[in-house]
Amino acid sequence: MATGGVDLKQRLMRELNELPPDKLSEVLDFVAFLRTRKLPSVPSLPASSLDHLTGLVNWGGDALADTERLYDEST
Numbered sequence: 001m002a003t004g005g006v007d008l009k010q011r012l013m014r015e016l017n018e019l020p021p022d023k024l025s026e027v028l029d030f031v032a033f034l035r036t037r038k039l040p041s042v043p044s045l046p047a048s049s050l051d052h053l054t055g056l057v058n059w060g061g062d063a064l065a066d067t068e069r070l071y072d073e074s075t
Contacts, residue, residue, distance in 0.1 A: 016024065 016027065019027065
């Protein structure tokens, strides 16, 4: 780690030590927020990448009847 990073952490610790407990809670919430922003983004894909899935499901029928049948079979 670079020396600047160590100095920054030491300064941050000094500042944190002077904060009241309720403000420490706010800082913790902010740190959690920053960590969520750092998560890698999921790349988006074009809809055409799903073309190979067409035809896997039979369309039509009665969804309500199918659902009731599944329910009846499980009980």
